[in-house]
Amino acid sequence: MIPLSWYVLVSAALFCIGLFGVLARRNAVAILMAVELMLNAVNVNLVAFWRYGEPQAMAGQVFALIVFTVAAAEAAVGLALFIAIYRSRDTVAVEEIDLMKG
Amino acid sequence: MREFFFDLTWLIPVFPLLAFAFIVLWANPNRKLSTWAAWAGIGLSWLLGWTIFFLSWGDIHHLTPPEANHPVPLWALPAGSGMLEVGFQVDTLTALMLFMVPFVCLMIFIYSKGYMGYGTEQVDPHYSRFFAYISLFACGMLGLVVSDSLLTLFIFWEIMGLCSYLLIGFWFEKRYPDPERITPKEAGLKAFLTTRVGDVIMLLGILLLFSQVGSLSFVDLFSHDTLHMLAEKTVTLPVLGTMPVATLAALLLFGGAMGKSAQFPLHVWLPDAMEGPTPVSALIHAATMVSAGVYLVARSFPLFAAVHGGTQLAVVAFIGAFTALFASTIAVAQNDIKRGLAYSTISQLGYMIAALGVGAYIAAVFHLITHAFFKALLFLGSGSVIHGVEHGHHEVAHGHDDHGEEAFDANDMMNMGGLWSKMPRTAWTFLIGGGALAGIVPLAGFWSKDEILAHAWHGFQHGHDLGTFWPFFVWLLLTLAALLTAFYTARQVCLTFAGRPRTEAAGHAHESPPSMTWPLMILAFFAATLGLFGTPWANQFHHLIGEAFEATPFDPFVAGLSTALAVGGAAVGWLVYGRKPLAAGDVDPVKRWLGPVHTVLENKYYVDELYRAVFIRPVIWLAHVFFKFDNRWVIDPIVNAVGRAGVSLAKGMGWFDLVVVDGLVNLAGRAGATVSSLSDVVDLRFVDRIVDGVGDLVRAGGRFLRPIQTGRVQNYLLVAVLFTAITLLGLYVMLPVL
């Protein structure tokens, strides 16, 4: 079997890729996609620890499922927001959405 | 039948909650329906509450602890490792609160209809919303009273916090010409944030208890074994040293009570809460919010008493007594009728807290109940007065248009006077409420206050857990406060009602509508008679709250002294303000006598100003400083500075050229003119430059600081991530754990 650490490393890599995307992308939708990557990285961790920890208890899978749900809700609301912002400001570039600028 | 009603206790907070939901979701556009929904909600709660109270009165021995503390679980939901248990319980304290809270709330609700101008031209645009909010507020308080664990208590506690924010800031669009004066919006925010400070401390206490006991239900927490364990176990803190867990937990819980019950360091929100509509003030100050703090301390009193002679009781006693005196001195110098009452509330809460501190549990709860009635009465009465004066003002303003809408403060007692004949019902009831507050025999306030003083005196005479100093301290401060209370109450009554009207508005005031005066009269009845249940000779109250607590013996010295002080204070008040009432434009005689001291009192000992200087300014300053990070805003100013230096240098060279070289050349030819031109140059090149330089500096500073808020989420996030990374890195490097 593949050692647990490999999965965790893959997950860490995926997480950091997503992190980079969240910090560096200009487009809001792209940021949302990067967030999805991060959530998936978390899920990989959850499932991996479930598998190597205690497969009889379903905690890992349950949490992964809840992350799915949250991700779906987040995507729906996020995209709706972007479309609303796009309608009013004609852009989804995050740098240009700076109503809070001092 | 008893069980049947007891099992329905959980419905008490649900009725107002349903009313809230109904108004918000369906009845919002319909004022009449909203009013009736709110009344129905609180009315049902009142009926059920009194049913339970009188059932337990008749059946008292079934309710005395510990049997009474059987919580009734409603739901148990799985939450992580444990179960989230939601339930309710009825014991004597709860039953007492159920006697007071829904009834006073009902009176306030009925009063609100008239106050918010139902059916008149001046009806509030958010009339329905107001009823929704106060329903939710009542739900919060009732839920807090019936809850069986600290967790549910905290939830309802926070609901009340939210409602206080919403209601204090109810007239959120209101602005005042004076920018220094606090607006309702800011007052709401202030109340919310100040109580939040206490709430955080309280949450810490709850977490501490949970970590130690593993449960938050009162039965588990206050069982003999748990209390013993908590008192035995000690904890060491960095600054405070070693203390029993029970002491620490009690102190932390007391932090929450300090916030909600407006005790000394956290009292600042309460006077400003007067910006809300008057029924809200009554609700907050009498029936619900501030009582919640005292209720919390009373509810967790076993915890406070777990360690004999511990610091926690001393702290409680000190804070309470100090607050009582402190606030009553301020109240003497307030001209705003509601603010005066607000400080009186703080002072009276101090009484209760101090009473709990010296162990006068029964007296404290008794005072909580009586105070709720007469303070609600006073607030509603003041609201009625303000309402009348405002209407008088409107009438005057409409009468002749040239009067204009200049700033007119209907709350200012200096604008009143002579309302006795205009508003007789309000005046009578206000007088009864004032008498109860001042402690005049045989009104309610006398008995409860006297019991507190007697208990403290008894502790001083016969020894106490805390030794003899603290009881004496409490007794002394509270007695002084009693004198001041009588004085400022008399002052308020005289300024408001006696003499002749000092303004045209007061002259045109009318009695308020019956929906406002009826609650006043009912409350006045209770304010007058309620004390008779707690007389030292036939202490029904003591009987009700439980024989477990030691009764306070009647002490003729204390009773006589406090009666003398009350009558004396009132008499002095009458002598100063009542015998020869102030005319329009007169200066307050006390102000003349006290001079600068009065100014300090009028400004509430400058506590607000102190907080602004110590807490608010540095926080804002820190927030500004922390964002120098972004490279653009660091590098840009550097580049600019270099550029500006270059320009300055060039200008300096030019100056050198102009002044030195030219000056040397021209020196010979124009010796006579040189002196005058030199002085001119000095003026232009030095003085002007310095002035300009200061200006530039300020502008550059402004430009430097302004864009620290980029408004970009990613930017903030980057800083956060970088900071996290650095912190983690530091942790790994420094901690040899990993």
Next chain:
Amino acid sequence: MTYAVFILFTLMALCGGVLVVTQRNLVRAATALVLSLFGVAGLYVLLEAGFLAAVQVLVYIGAIAILIIFAIMLTRRMVQGDESGLNRQWGWALVSAVVMFALFCYVVVKAWPLALGAVSAPAVPADSTEALGLALLDWEQYVLPFEIASVLLLSAMVGAVVIAREKHDS
């Protein structure tokens, strides 16, 4: 064999991820997201969480990816700009991501051995999907989070409709 499959799926997940955050063209980025998420689904299969793998494909590729592509196309003018897909602070972002990754690696390597072979884990019960379903609906276990999640989803749906709906009045 298992290693080959693992490496294949890992490469899919990570390369897809890199493409997601670097592709300027957003539709391509979304396609790369599908690839990456499919790789993650493959990892689930390797971890014997078949149900999750299927749900991953269903939810992410069948729903979220398509939703994202829809959103991209509805805000299309943005997609075809000539400017870079990254903002000015991307250098710092890269640094912090790399630092975080290094930290993670450090911790992981310290905590669990990287060595191949001699790895054992308890066997997955045969009816793990059924166990998952029972755990979700078990009063003693996760029924509350499950219900809350469904309420969240419902409210998110309603909220999304309300936010994104064009206002026809006035």
Next chain:
Amino acid sequence: MNGFDISNLFLSIGQVWTEWLLQLGLSAGWVSFVNKLAGAVLVTAFAVGTVVFTIVGERKLIGRIQDRLGPNRVGPFGLLQTVPDVLKLLTKEIITPANADKVLYSIAPMLAVASVILIWGVVPFANGVMGVDLDIGALYFVAVSSFGTLAILLAGWSSNNKYALVSAFRVVAQLISYEVPLVLSLLVPVLLAGTMSMNGIVQAQAQGWFVILAPISMLIFFISSTAEVGRSPFDLLEADSEIVAGYNIEYSGMRFAMFFLGEWIHAFTICGLTATLFFGGWRGPFVDQVPALGVIYFLVKMFAIYFVHIWIRTTMPRLRIDHLLDFNWKFLVPLSLVNLIVMSLAARLTGMPRADAALGELLPYWGVLLGVNVVLAAVTLYVLGVVGSRIRRRQEAAREPEPAVTGP
């Protein structure tokens, strides 16, 4: 080695094949790998090979229904017509539009075919004869078919053609919408069988085909799967009179053929699934004694359902997009939700019968489920009638007040 058992033909062939490989000297790991590969190739070959015949069959059938002959030139009765067609498509130039997103443009057709063929991995031909008996087979089917949606969206977008994009939007709206009732009706067999494994579902139908126990679910599944495939009356995705040729307008040659292929395979794949889920799959007389018969039963059922599909395709007019979505969201989705709840309650009520239950025990089970379905159908029809007449009345009321034209 056991004797070659003709009654369990396919398993026997598999055994012989495996032993032969082992005798060749391959290690067990490689044998399993080769076996899996061979299985995959076989299943794919079956799917693709069947298309060759179904195309001809369908065209001839359509010809019959439309009162013409259909293809009849190549081979006996025109049976080989597909061969020159395929050759023609293969030899055509593959055109890629200049502004297309080339990578996505070339990925899309492959994805379209792959998504359909992947479904065959879990379809049981006979008892145990299937690609892989996943314990989440039904979910796998739903998951994999979502790739098809993605493929269409990508094809429409990457072509950089506005008609293609509009078509892709339409298709995706349609596919996503109809996926909801599809999945909800799919859940009923899963519920009744107590497993998501396809083979398990077929085995559970020993107690009665689900078409008898849950006819409403079958109808919903049938309707929404027709929509998923995009055939008449749901063939909006290539309504050529409205949006030229749909999302694949820019495609030519083999790439176009792949979309075509994918669609065609999808058509009878769905029929195979319907047969598996509701018509007892490989179940039939004597199948317990001679498992190999299952393949025949399965194919017969599949093609019978396919025949109904073609029949509908040739006789029903096309729907308008708003009607189509209305029909889904306002009728199919609520109905399938109610159906799911009612069926789960009914199944809970009766309990699952034992595997060896006698007919006397089974009859109440059937009776309750069928009765529930009939009641539900009656209620649905009644509600439809009431709502329909109300709508009609409103429409008439709206039409009525035309002002009378007064003469000059």
